[in-house]
Amino acid sequence: MKVPFVSFVPMEQELAAELRGAFERVFRASWYIKGKEDAAFESAFSEFCGREHCVGTGNGLDALILALEALGIGQGDEVIVPSDTYIATALAVTNAGAMPVFVEPDIRTYNIDPARIEEKITARTKAIMPVHLYGLPCDMDPIMDIARRHHLFVVEDCAQAHGAAYKGQAVGSFGDAAGFSFYPGKNLGALGDGGAVVTDSKALADKIRALGNYGSDYKYHNIYQGHNSRLDELQAAFLAAKLPHLNRMNAQRRVIAQRYLEGIRHPDVILPYVPEYASPVWHVFAVRTQKRDALAAYLADRGIGTMKHYPIPMHLQDCYRELQIPQGALPIAEEISATELSLPMYYGMTDAQIDAVIDAVNGFDR
Ligand SMILES: *Cc1c(COP(=O)(O)O)cnc(C)c1O
Secondary structure (H helix, E strand, C coil): CCECCCCCHHHHHHHHHHHHHHHHHHHHHCCCECCHHHHHHHHHHHHHHCCCEEEEECCHHHHHHHHHHHCCCCCCCEEEEECCCCCHHHHHHHHCCCEEEEECECCCCCCECHHHCHHHCCCCEEEECCECHHHCCCCHHHHHHHHHHHCCEEEEECCCCCCCEECCEECCCCCCEEEEECCCCCCCCCCCCCEEEEECCHHHHHHHHHHCECCEEECCEECCCCCECCCEHHHHHHHHHHHHHHHHHHHHHHHHHHHHHHHCCCCCCECCCCCCCEECCCCCEEEECCCHHHHHHHHHHCCECCECCCCCCHHHCHHHHHHCCCCCCCHHHHHHHHHEEEECCCCCCCHHHHHHHHHHHHCCCC
């Protein structure tokens, strides 16, 4: 049986009429940037996140860059980020002109280890960027406590965690601001690129909106040297059509994850750990094994797709050679990078497909 790593087809088939309707509405209105659709989605998404304001952006990376810039973070500043995340988290910091400072994750949750944050705080530290990696919320209470005691901003990277909750509270509602990505493969995905920042501060939202619109607060009046990064009307309309289905689609991911957690039994395979405080949304289902490449090949031979998140740790990427962090300096990030394998996880997986993955992993004998 073929089980792709990810497929949008079941979701697309189910929502085809609504997505076509969204297209028709925008096409009929003949208005494509900064209009009613963007405003309506922003209002719906801020409510979904339990925040006062939402500003649509061109993508998730821009959402994070604009949030940092709007908080006044740039040249000479340091921002604490996890050593194991998608590289966009660190790119947001360096694109804003600041320096990323890597803090190792907890090897059980793969999220930033709050106990290792304070030792990395210096006079230059301005913010902490927790990433709710793989859809699992970070341990936010100690992170917010450290931020308060050291007067640091918190910018959550929620790109993989739409709808996840920490102690019953939605991710994205803890920090000064939170960035989301609507890249098609994310839990809430557009039919193209998209992103958003949510915050409770009107002043911050206004500044982010201006920064993403050439630095302009009203037409042809420019207060910042800004960017062009906006959520277009078509993507906003698609997202507004999909948002009411997000909790239900996340719930199916939880069912798949539960089946995996109960069904997969293999001495060489470490399953994900879900702390008491977390309601994850399973952006990916990440297992770890010292035989990672062999397991990936074994599953591929049986028609099962997998992915590695992420095969090269950020500090060892060519683009960050200037940070001069040698191999071995961040052993937990390196260990995860060498051993992590993500199993198929998407809305619409059939029971037979879920069983096929479980049986294949349990049968792994190389
Ligand atoms: C996808 C992702 C981003 C970037 O979002 P884009 O919309 O692709 O720019 C940022 N951070 C994390 C953790 C991501 O997974």
